[in-house]
Structure formats: structure tokens, C-alpha cells
């Protein structure tokens with residue numbers, strides 16, 4: 001299988017603000033969010049980063065998407081390094097999260113064209129792709145409505161469409177169903193499946209077992225910034241269900257009396 | 260592929276032009292406010308500075324000859340004959356504005372004029388007229404009187420002179436202080452107006468995008484951070500300029516009303532001395548100071564977490580701008596060196612005042628424009644770094 005994304009010893013430690021320090025045990029001034037992560041994603045698969053809140057999933061995906069810089073390590077995305085060629089990486093990936101917001105003042109149509117311009121999508125490819133994405137997410141009848149007047153779910157769907165204007169081969173999605181109503185969540189998961197069927201590589205992070213079971217080809221379990229298990233979903237769930245496997249590992253790593 | 264810079268600017272501007280409230284606050288209101296304030300100011304000053312039609316000039320004369328007496332009688336202008344010893348006292352009265360004119364004729368004026376030979380090369384008989392250009396009535400009176408004398412002189416072959424000797428006849432005591440004061444205030448007014456226009460835009464411009472999470476959406480595109488920084492600064496400069504233009508139009512349209520008050524010679528806002536070069540220099544000064552203001556405000560906006568925080572941080576700047584603007588305006592005449600033209604804002608105020616005063620220093624203006632461009636470049640570089648800074652852009 002062809003490796004399209006390879007994470008090598010990725011590390012990130014945050015300096016904590018005074019306020020954040022108070023919330024930490026023994027008032028540490030720094031927080032290790034990602035502690036030397038290694039994994040690979042293969043072309044055309046769905047790779048799921050599974051972990052509890054605070055495990056370092058978002059930090060990892062932000063580093064891969066070049067929004068923040070790693071302290072050490074690297075990630076090679078389709079031949080480009082996130083450290084030395086961040087702009088090239090950004091043109092190859094689509095990064096989606098519920099944190100990416102759209103400017104209220106514009107319409108989906110305008111924003112789609114705006115981001116197409118920023119991504120340098122040729123005019124010839126633009127229309128057909130816009131039509132397809134807008135249709136998939138039911139945006140077409142809202143194409144000329146200002147974002148401020150759209151529902152939260154619709155905003156989320158527009159935001160997804162706009163992150164994919166450049167038809168990237170690698171899609172990175174942080175907590176894809178977070179904050180979505182069940183119907184929108186279903187549309188989004190179905191869309192991720194269809195992306196995989198188109199041959200795209202999809203990397204998702206989540207703490208939801210069912211989502212992993214439904215989507216993933218391979219799973220990386222991440223706890224306290226470390227990869228504690230990385231294998232195909234089939235192998236991991238050969239004997240026990242995913243949830244049980246996860247908790248066995250969790251107890252082993254952190255202990256039960258963790259408060 | 261279209262340039263990302265153009266894309267960013269286009270988006271920011273369409274946002275600006277579609278937002279009616281923002282347009283109102285930044286473009287329409289400042290111009291309108293200035294127009295109204297200046298027009299009101301103009302009419303108040305005009306009424307203060309013009310004499311009413313029934314006013315009788317207070318003129319005193321020493322040795323009034325028959326010929327001129329006849330002229331005055333015809334023009335219905337009364338006067339009081341005084342002795343030469345009283346002239347000093349009259350001069351004081353003219354200075355403090357209680358009397359308007361004191362005319363001193365040479366002894367035997369009429370016969371002296373008659374016997375004067377303009378070919379002889381000796382000085383013509385001289386009429387000395389004391390007046391006060393700072394007092395509307397006195398100055399008007401002086402002009403009326405001299406034009407009567409001129410008309411009379413034209414009717415004669417032999418000549419006489421008015422105020423040809425080396426004395427001070429204008430007894431005004433720094434009456435043009437006010438006009439100088441107004442000149443010195445223009446740059447400060449201009450800066451504060453520009454600034455208040457910017458303040459309607461700047462806090463939201465970057466801090467707002469951070470607060471709403473829209474900046475992250477931009478940062479995941481392959482666009483260069485420097486394009487974003489440049490795009491933001493340029494589009495905000497265009498908006499600030501529009502706002503400044505509106506203020507400028509407000510000033511220009513109300514100027515005729517302001518200029519009224521200085522009609523009598525010591526015109527307060529006389530822009531007739533400004534040629535093409537001066538206007539070009541003014542334009543360069545304005546453009547470069549807008550860039551400096553906007554880029555500093557962008558930095559403040561980028562370091563703030565919220566719109567509110569950005570707005571609060573910009574507040575104190577208003578005072579600095581006023582103080583520096585006034586200082587520049589007042590120091591303009593005394594400060595002739597080049598060195599101070601490196602000081603942002605001050606350099607603008609100083610050189611703008613010099614242009615209005617008719618003494619533009621091209622070298623100082625060049626230094627001003629170039630150093631302002633350098634400051635803008637430094638700020639743009641700083642803003643690029645800030646867009647790259649995860650601490651500033653993604654502090655959660």
C-alpha cells in the first residue's frame with residue numbers, strides 16, 4: 001500500500017498562560033500536548049485518530065495542516081514537508097473542523113468563489129465542482145443567502161464545501177460530527193464515505209467509537225499525546241469490540257484511579 | 260491564477276461597500292459633521308468680523324488739507340482734526356481697537372503737491388496713515404480711505420505717496436495669531452478625523468476575524484501570510500482614505516464660508532498660493548500618513564483577542580495623535596531641520612503646515628514620505644509574523 005502521509009516523531013509542548021497554569025496539576029508552566037507521534041496513512045483509506053478529550057488529536061491535526069508548527073519531528077504530506085513547505089502542504093489538503101467559521105456577511109456563493117480564488121482553482125473546474133458540492137449538502141437553494149441567516153448545520157455544511165473547493169486528495173477532519181444535529185451528522189459521515197469511494201485519503205479525529213467503526217480502515221489510539229496502538233480496524237476488533245479494546249488500553253496507560 | 264492580494268482586497272472592499280452602517284459611520288458622517296461644524300463656525304466668525312452698515316468710522320487727522328477735506332465730504336466720511344501731539348495717544352487707541360484711523364498730512368500738503376516735480380527725484384509729499392489690520396473696521400476704513408486718495412491722486416499730475424516712509428503703520432498687535440493657530444490645527448484635525456475613521460474599521464478588521472474564528476479559515480489556504488497582511492493593510496488604507504476624503508470634502512465645501520471671515524486681507528484660509536507641486540506634496544503626505552496609521556492599528560488589532568480589547572487598546576492613541584499633531588503644527592515655523600521629519604505623525608503635521616504656510620520643504624517631505632513607507636513596511640512585516648504566530652492566532 002502506498003503511504004501518502006507520514007508522521008514522524010511529531011512533538012508539541014505549549015507554554016501555559018497564568019490562567020491555564022492554575023487549572024493544571026502542580027501548576028506546571030508547560031503542557032506536553034503531543035509527545036513524539038509516529039503513524040502513516042495510506043492512499044485511499046480512512047484513518048481515524050481515536051482518543052479522549054485532551055489527548056492531543058486537535059493539536060496533531062493542526063500541525064499536519066500547518067496551522068501550528070511542531071517543536072520537533074515532521075510530517076510528509078504527499079511528498080511535501082509541513083516544516084519546509086507549508087504552503088505546498090496546504091494546497092494538497094483540505095482541513096475541516098467546526099472551528100473554521102465563515103464570514104457572516106457573505107453568501108455561500110461568494111465565499112465559494114473567494115476561496116476558489118485563494119486556492120487558484122481554474123474557472124473551468126469551478127462551476128461543475130460547486131454545483132456538485134452544493135447539491136450534496138443541499139446548499140443550492142441557500143447559495144445567495146447571507147451566512148448570518150443560515151442555520152448552524154447549514155453553516156457547517158457550507159464550511160465543508162468551502163474547504164474542499166480545490167478538490168484535495170487528502171482530507172483532514174477534526175471531530176467531524178461535533179456539534180452537529182443527527183441529520184447533518186449523517187450527511188457528513190455519508191459524504192466522508194463517498195470521498196473514500198472516490199479514492200481520497202481521509203484522516204479524522206474523534207472520541208466517538210461508532211464513528212470509527214462505521215468509517216475507519218485503520219485506527220490510531222492516542223492517549224496523552226502518545227500513540228498507544230495503531231492497526232487496522234479489523235485487527236483491533238478481532239477479539240473484542242472497539243470500546244472494550246480502548247478501555248483495556250486506557251487502564252493500562254493511565255490507571256483506573258485517574259481523576 | 261489571480262493574485263491572492265487582489266482577491267483579499269476585493270473581498271474586504273466589497274464587504275465594506277455592502278455594509279451600509281459601516282459606510283455611514285466611516286464615510287458619510289465625518290464629512291457631514293465637519294461641513295456642519297465649519298459652516299456654523301464660519302457664520303459665527305463672519306458675524307463677529309463684519310461691521311454693520313450704519314457704523315461710522317472714527318478717523319482723526321493732522322493737518323487735513325482742503326482738497327482732501329472736499330473729497331471726504333463728498334464721500335460722507337467724517338473726521339476729527341487733532342494736533343500732532345495727540346498722534347501717539349491715537350495710535351494706542353487704534354491698537355486697542357477703539358479708534359479706526361489716524362491720518363497725518365505733511366504741512367501745507369496742497370501747495371507741496373502742486374509744487375512737486377515728479378521728475379526731480381526727490382521724495383513726494385507723504386501721507387501717513389495708521390491703521391490696525393486685526394480690526395475689521397479699521398482695516399475696512401484704511402482700504403476705503405486709501406482708495407479715495409488713490410482716486411484723487413489719479414486726477415492730478417503731481418503725485419504724493421502714502422505710507423512710504425520706514426515706519427510701522429499697521430498697528431495690529433499679532434492679530435493674525437488666530438489665523439496661524441487655525442493653520443497649525445489643520446493637520447491635527449485631519450489626523451484625528453482619519454483616526455476616527457480608522458477606529459470604526461480597525462478593531463473588527465483582524466481582532467474581529469480572530470474572535471469569530473474566520474481568520475483560521477483563511478490561514479488554511481495556501482495563500483502567503485504576507486499577502487493577507489498586505490491585503491488587510493491596503494484595503495484598510497483605501498477605506499481610511501475614503502473616510503479622509505469625506506472629511507476633506509467637508510472642509511473644502513465649507514471653506515468658502517470660513518474664508519469669509521478673513522475677507523479683509525488677513526484671510527484665514529488662503530489656499531490660492533498652493534500650486535500643483537504643493538497639492539502633489541500634500542497628497543503624498545496624506546497617503547503616507549494613512550499607511551502608517553493603518554498599519555499601526557492593524558498591529559494593535561492583530562494582537563488583541565477580541566474586538567473590544569482592540570478598541571480599548573486604540574483609545575489612548577487618539578490623545579497621542581492629537582498632541583503630536585498639534586506639536587507638529589506649532590513647531591512648523593521654528594523647526595527647520597530634517598531630523599524631525601523622521602518622527603511619524605509629527606513629520607506629517609509639520610510639513611503639512613509648512614505647505615499651507617507657503618514654505619514647503621521638498622527634502623523634508625521626501626524624508627517624511629520615505630520614512631513613513633519604511634515604517635509601513637516594518638509594520639507589514641510584523642503583521643505577517645503575527646499571522647504566522649500560532650500564539651496570537653490560535654490561543655484557546
Ligand SMILES: Nc1ncnc2c1ncn2[C@@H]1O[C@H](COP(=O)(O)OP(=O)(O)O)[C@@H](O)[C@H]1O
Nearest residue numbers: 014031033053054055056057058059653654655
Ligand atoms: N494553545 C494551547 N495552549 C495551551 N495548551 C493547549 C493549547 N492547545 C491545546 N492545549 C492543551 O494540549 C492538550 C491537547 O489538546 P488537544 O490537542 O486539543 O486535544 P484533543 O483534540 O485530543 O481533545 C490539552 O491538554 C490542551 O489543554
Ligand SMILES: [Mg+2]
Nearest residue numbers: 057058059175
Ligand atoms: Mg480536539
